[in-house]
Amino acid sequence: SATPADAQERLASLRPVATDAIAQVQFELSERQIQAILSMPLQRLTGLERDKIEAEYKELITTIEDKRAILASRERQMQIIKDEIDDLAERFGDERRTEIVYSAEEFDIEDLIAEEDMVVTISRSGYIKRLPPRAYRVQNRGGRGVTGMKTKEEDFVEHLFVASTHSYIMFLTAKGKCYWLKVFRIPEGDRTAQGRSIANLLPLEQDDQICAIVPVREFSDDRYLFTATRNGIVKKTKLSAYQNIRRDGIIALKIQDDDDLIGAAITDGQQDITLLTRNGQAMRFSESDVRSMGRVSTGVKGIKLRQGDEVVDMVVVRESSTLLTICENGYGKRTSQTEYPCKRRAGQGVIDIKTSPRNGPVVACREIEGEEEVMVVTQNGIMIRISVQGISTIGRNTQGVRVINLDEGDRVIDMAPLPSSEDEDEGETGLENGKADEKESG
Numbered sequence: 001s002a003t004p005a006d007a008q009e010r011l012a013s014l015r016p017v018a019t020d021a022i023a024q025v026q027f028e029l030s031e032r033q034i035q036a037i038l039s040m041p042l043q044r045l046t047g048l049e050r051d052k053i054e055a056e057y058k059e060l061i062t063t064i065e066d067k068r069a070i071l072a073s074r075e076r077q078m079q080i081i082k083d084e085i086d087d088l089a090e091r092f093g094d095e096r097r098t099e100i101v102y103s104a105e106e107f108d109i110e111d112l113i114a115e116e117d118m119v120v121t122i123s124r125s126g127y128i129k130r131l132p133p134r135a136y137r138v139q140n141r142g143g144r145g146v147t148g149m150k151t152k153e154e155d156f157v158e159h160l161f162v163a164s165t166h167s168y169i170m171f172l173t174a175k176g177k178c179y180w181l182k183v184f185r186i187p188e189g190d191r192t193a194q195g196r197s198i199a200n201l202l203p204l205e206q207d208d209q210i211c212a213i214v215p216v217r218e219f220s221d222d223r224y225l226f227t228a229t230r231n232g233i234v235k236k237t238k239l240s241a242y243q244n245i246r247r248d249g250i251i252a253l254k255i256q257d258d259d260d261l262i263g264a265a266i267t268d269g270q271q272d273i274t275l276l277t278r279n280g281q282a283m284r285f286s287e288s289d290v291r292s293m294g295r296v297s298t299g300v301k302g303i304k305l306r307q308g309d310e311v312v313d314m315v316v317v318r319e320s321s322t323l324l325t326i327c328e329n330g331y332g333k334r335t336s337q338t339e340y341p342c343k344r345r346a347g348q349g350v351i352d353i354k355t356s357p358r359n360g361p362v363v364a365c366r367e368i369e370g371e372e373e374v375m376v377v378t379q380n381g382i383m384i385r386i387s388v389q390g391i392s393t394i395g396r397n398t399q400g401v402r403v404i405n406l407d408e409g410d411r412v413i414d415m416a417p418l419p420s421s422e423d424e425d426e427g428e429t430g431l432e433n434g435k436a437d438e439k440e441s442g
Contacts, residue, residue, distance in 0.1 A: 110166060110182070110184065113165055113166070113184045114165065115164055115165055115166045116132060116164070116165055117132070117133060117162050117163070117164055117165075117418070118130040118131065118132060118133075118162065118163060118164070118165055118183055118186075118188075119131055119132070119133050119160070119161075119162055119375060119416070119418075120159075120160070120161055120162070120163060120169070120183065120186060120213075121159065121160050121195070121377065122159040122160075122195075122198065122210060122213070123194075123195065126197055126198045126199060126204075126209065126210070127194050127195035127196065127197055127198070128186055128187075128195050128196060128197075128198045128201065129186065129187060129188070129189040129193055129194075129195030129196065130183065130186045130187070130188050130189075131188055131189060131190065133162065133375075133385070133418050159210065159213055159414060160375060160377045160383075160413075160414045160415065160416045161213055161215065161416045162215075162375070162416050162417070162418055163183050163215035164183060164215070164217075165182075165183045165184040166182070166183070166184070166217075167182070167183050167215045167216060167217055168180045168181070168182060168183075168215070168216040168217070168219075169181050169182075169183055169186075169213055169214070169215055169216070170213070170214040170215075170216055170225070170242065170264070171198075171202060171210050171212075171213055172210070172211055172212040172213070172214070172227070172252050172253075172261055172264055173204065173205075173208045173209060173210055173211055173249075173261075174208055174209050174211050174255070174260055174261065175205065175208045175255070176251060176252050176253045176254055176255045176261070177205075177208065177249040177250065177251060177252060178242055178245060178249055178250055178251070178252035179202045179203075179204075179245060179249045180216070180242070180245050181201060181202065183215070185201065186201070198210065202249075203247060203248050203249070211260060211261040211262065212227070212261050212262065212263055212264040213264075214264045214265060214266060216239070216266060219239050219240050219242060219243035220239055220240065221238060221239070221240040222268065222269070223238075223239040223240075223266055223267070223268060223269075224236050224237060224238055224239055224266070224267045224268070224269050224287075224292065225237050225238075225239050225241075225242060225252075225264060225265075225266060226264065226265050226266075226267045226273060226287060226290075226314075226316070227252070227253055227261060227263065227264045227299070228261075228262055228263045228264075228273075228275055228302060228311055228314040229255060229256075229259045229260060229261055229262060229299070229311065230259055230260045230261075230262050230310045230311055230312075231256070231258070231259045231305070231310070231311070232275065232301055232302050232303040232304070232305050232311050233256075233259065233298065233299045233300065233301060233302065234273070234275070234290055234299050234300060234301075234302035234314075234345070235253055235290070235293055235297060235298070235299030235300070236267070236269070236287060236290045236291070236292050236293065237252075237253070237292065237293055237294065237295055237297075238292060239266060241294070241295050242295070250295065251295055251296050252295060253295065253296070253297065253298070253299065254296050254297060254298045255298075256298070262311055262312060262313065262314065263311075263313055263314035264314075265314060265315075265316045266316075267287055267316055269287065269288070269292070270286075270287065270288055271286075271287055271316050271317060272284055272285065272286050272287070272316075272317035272342055273285060273286075273287050273302070273314060273315070273316060273317065274314070274315045274317055274323065274340060274365075275302050275303045275311050275313075275314055275349070276311070276312055276313045276314070276315065276325065276352055276362060276365040277303070277305065277309045277310060277311055277312060277349075277362065278309055278310050278311075278312045278355075278361045278362055279306070279308070279309045279355055279361065279362070280325075280351055280352050280353045280354060280355040280361075280362055281303075281306070281309065281348065281349045281350070281351065281352060282323075282340055282349050282350055282351070282352035282396075283302065283303040283343070283345075283347060283348070283349030283350075284317065284340045284341065284342050284343065284349070285302065285342060285343055285344060285345040285347075286342060286345075289344060289345045290302075290345065300345070300346075301345065301346045302345050302346065303345070303346065303347065303348070303349060304346055304347060304348050305348075306348065312361075312362055312363060312364070312365075313362070313364055313365040315365055315366065315367050316367065317337055317340075317367065318337070318367060318369055319337055319338065320337075320369060321337050321367045321368055321369040322334040322335060322336050322337065322367075322368050322369075322388075322393055323335050323336075323337055323340070323352070323365060323366075323367060323368075324365065324366045324367070324368045324374065324388065324391065324415075324417075325352055325353045325362055325364075325365045325400070326362075326363060326364050326365075326376065326403055326412055326415055327353065327355065327359040327360045327361060327362055327363060327400070327412070328359075328360030328361050328362075328363050328411045328412055329358065329359055329360035329406065329411065329412070330402055330403055330404040330405065330406045330411075330412055331358065331359045331360075331399065331400045331401065331402055331403060332353075332391065332400045332401070332403040333353060333391065333392070333394050333398060333399075333400030333401060334368060334388065334391050334392065334393045334394070335352070335353075335393065335394065335395060335396050336393060337367075339395065339396050340352075340396070350396065351396055351397050352365070352396055353396070353398065353399065353400060354397065354398060354399045356399060358399065359399055359400065360411070363411075363412050363413065363414065364412070364413075364414050364415045366415060366416070366417050367417075368388050368417060371387065371388070371389055372387075372388050372417050372418060373385055373386060373387050373388065373417070373418040374386060374388060374415050374416065374417050374418065375415060375416050375417075375418055376403060376404050376412060376414075376415040377412075377413050377414050377415065378404070378406060378410045378411060378412055378413060379410055379411050379412075379413050380407065380409075380410045382404075382406075382407075382410065384403075384404045385418065386403065386404075391403065
């Protein structure tokens, strides 16, 4: 405004609006008080604000001086701490509600993993997975099975076994190295999944591959790792020699350049061992014939092989059991262990099964005791779970019966025994008549 009089007149014209505004924000002022405030000159209003700022400044200076005095006086510091602790004790002085346990055990992720059996498969190209046996329903012998793993055209399932989630797995390679891994650390997949590359779980060398797998509960000093090679060389080493395995593995045995590891098992040092060959021979001997050796030893001869023959499997004998043999074309049989005489190692053995164009060569043998089930896997990834009750116990010098009905071009790769389960679905009828098969068993 041009003059103070004009400003006062302009301010007076705004008074009704200002009064309404103050009333709207609900100050607890009377109409008379409101008029008195609005009648104040601007200089006086400015002075009130200045007084407030100066008062705050003086208070702040006093506070700063007090804080500096505290910093300069240890006695005052201790007194303040004492007063604050006394205050906390008065407010929160009730008894502790939590319990501090200094002797608590170290946490282990394994404690959270349920212990149960798992079917573990490894393909030729090194893909591994696990899944529970219930994923495969029981079928009668002669059935076609179900897809157990999606494999590439050039790949196929090479190893199949059953182990507890809390067990160790010892992996023995073609170069004679040994690694171990807990079963629960293997990724679980669905029935048709390819699995995970084992190179992501174990630091295998570039040109090495898994040749034998052994589930182990503990590395006891009174147990032994018994191994066999394709050329019939066997070796026995204390299991405790393998308990301190480095991440990059340790040497398990020395293997000749023209030989391969085909099997390994845990023994007590006094059991009988049976070596089974591709052409159907069986050599049973006592492992006491094989002295305990160090990890880097080569071993001794377990069987004398005929020209063109080779060892395909190894079984630790239980006298009350039967020996289940399966051939490449899906035929197999059970024979009592009492029919296999125990002889000195390095002999030629006796006939286990007649190999023929119908049967094909022997691919796997397993010891069966009781009413177990077996899982059979083929090159194309087909798996069939059958009860051994459907496979008759017959003599050694026979051809056996059809165990799995194969598609053209497919062949059996491996099998593994499973614990019997009574709560599975009823078996599916096989495509071949069982009685007709048994007529051909001689």
